[in-house]
Amino acid sequence: VVYTSQYPIFFVTADIAVFSIIEDEFRVLLVRRSAEPESNKWALPGGFVDPDEDLVNAAKRELEEEAGAKFGGVLLEQLRSYGAPNRDPRGRVISVAYVGVLPTPSDPTAGSDAAEARWQPVDRLLADSSGLAFDHDLIVRDAVERVRSKLEYTTLATAFVGSEFTLSQLRRVYEAVWGAQFDAGNFQRKMKRTEDFIEPTGNAQPAPGGRGRPAATFRARQHGVMPLLNPITR
Amino acid sequence: VVYTSQYPIFFVTADIAVFSIIEDEFRVLLVRRSAEPESNKWALPGGFVDPDEDLVNAAKRELEEEAGAKFGGVLLEQLRSYGAPNRDPRGRVISVAYVGVLPTPSDPTAGSDAAEARWQPVDRLLADSSGLAFDHDLIVRDAVERVRSKLEYTTLATAFVGSEFTLSQLRRVYEAVWGAQFDAGNFQRKMKRTEDFIEPTGNAQPAPGGRGRPAATFRARQHGVMPLLNPITR
DNA sequence: GCAAAAGTGTTGGGAGTACACCCATGA
DNA sequence: TCATGGGTGTACTCCCAACACTTTTGC
Numbered sequence: 223v224v225y226t227s228q229y230p231i232f233f234v235t236a237d238i239a240v241f242s243i244i245e246d247e248f249r250v251l252l253v254r255r256s257a258e259p260e261s262n263k264w265a266l267p268g269g270f271v272d273p274d275e276d277l278v279n280a281a282k283r284e285l286e287e288e289a290g291a292k293f294g295g296v297l298l299e300q301l302r303s304y305g306a307p308n309r310d311p312r313g314r315v316i317s318v319a320y321v322g323v324l325p326t327p328s329d330p331t332a333g334s335d336a337a338e339a340r341w342q343p344v345d346r347l348l349a350d351s352s353g354l355a356f357d358h359d360l361i362v363r364d365a366v367e368r369v370r371s372k373l374e375y376t377t378l379a380t381a382f383v384g385s386e387f388t389l390s391q392l393r394r395v396y397e398a399v400w401g402a403q404f405d406a407g408n409f410q411r412k413m414k415r416t417e418d419f420i421e422p423t424g425n426a427q428p429a430p431g432g433r434g435r436p437a438a439t440f441r442a443r444q445h446g447v448m449p450l451l452n453p454i455t456r
Numbered sequence: 457v458v459y460t461s462q463y464p465i466f467f468v469t470a471d472i473a474v475f476s477i478i479e480d481e482f483r484v485l486l487v488r489r490s491a492e493p494e495s496n497k498w499a500l501p502g503g504f505v506d507p508d509e510d511l512v513n514a515a516k517r518e519l520e521e522e523a524g525a526k527f528g529g530v531l532l533e534q535l536r537s538y539g540a541p542n543r544d545p546r547g548r549v550i551s552v553a554y555v556g557v558l559p560t561p562s563d564p565t566a567g568s569d570a571a572e573a574r575w576q577p578v579d580r581l582l583a584d585s586s587g588l589a590f591d592h593d594l595i596v597r598d599a600v601e602r603v604r605s606k607l608e609y610t611t612l613a614t615a616f617v618g619s620e621f622t623l624s625q626l627r628r629v630y631e632a633v634w635g636a637q638f639d640a641g642n643f644q645r646k647m648k649r650t651e652d653f654i655e656p657t658g659n660a661q662p663a664p665g666g667r668g669r670p671a672a673t674f675r676a677r678q679h680g681v682m683p684l685l686n687p688i689t690r
Numbered sequence: 691g692c693a694a695a696a697g698t699g700t701t702g703g704g705a706g707t708a709c710a711c712c713c714a715t716g717a
Numbered sequence: 718t719c720a721t722g723g724g725t726g727t728a729c730t731c732c733c734a735a736c737a738c739t740t741t742t743g744c
Contacts, residue, residue, distance in 0.1 A: 230507040233463045234550055273464040277539045303537040303552050305511045314507060316468055318537050434695030435741035668722030669714035
């Protein structure tokens, strides 16, 4: 195909850092690249945006194509763009990065249906400086920071759990993402006191492992990510 | 010029929402477009990124070219990208938007050196739904929100004042950006108590208008924008 | 009964708010 | 001496953190 233009030409990709809590660990979805450049390296799912495609739709499409699974419940929010002149050998490529959050999958292998996809624990990834393709290292780092800070002052945590959840499940989200321990009792009061965050469903769920008092379940009071009046701390 | 490509082609602009406090008002810099499309409309300064130019450098260059002034002390941080398929009639254009913060200019007309540039009060702009070119309305809205929230939990406020400032000047930043009144005494204690934010210079400055006790001056303890441990409220 | 997890009570400390009050300067 | 803005003192409230304690379940 041949184009003419009076302006400099760029290519644009959408790359997605999708996070979830799996086995009580904060993890990010990686895929192994099968084509050049950076073939065989682990990378964030992503790819070139189509000519008439909205950016967020491109992110969603690439995510499902590359991970080989449907992510109906995924929450996507734009992070920022990465456009250093030599970040990609194929030319001047701008990556519009998205942060995604997925509820803990009931099937813990979902997203690993693709031969080469895996949920990588974030702590290990950041510690190893990892050798991801392109500048995906940097993108993951920024995405992790975004998620950690949005947990504090928005309702983002509910995107990590199903539509009906116990306060312990919600607490484990904060503990996994922040790598910190919470006092279960205080956490409970804090969540209930926070306006416009959660509401009781009236149902209960048996404690994990069978032993223990069943927990009341809650649902998010609002859809999407909303700011909180008072931050969640610790 | 003729290019060939196997990937969809995009053009990329850098657009900047620069804010400052002028006459105790929270304002944003606008320029009047002289060329098609959207000729004669007010818009954010910005333009096409050069083929081998870093995004943030493009933002800085366009800002100075379009506003016709040097902005040495400007702080630039990427906001996000805007890439709806039909946002620009010239083709598929991705705008990488930046938020800028400039200390109150000693010459209040700086940036208006260009025939058609002006510092527009943010409140009026948001109230009027404004009719800026392209989707710059939306960009300004997002940029304002970013600045307002970053004031709360980072050291961003110091970017609005000079390198040496009084606590009243800093308070007026919060008051102008948030449109709220602060108790001067409590504000003072809060700033001094907040770790790693400001430090005394040992100097003093006469009160504005001459009357009143001179104010001690402070400087930012850190360069750039750093997260605060405790948010600034009210 | 015992262990485990859910959930409540209680208490002490620290931060925010309101507002009174003192300080330093120019006119 | 007065007006003005800078800066401190004080008391009240609310939230948070720690931790003891009660409740409800399975074994």
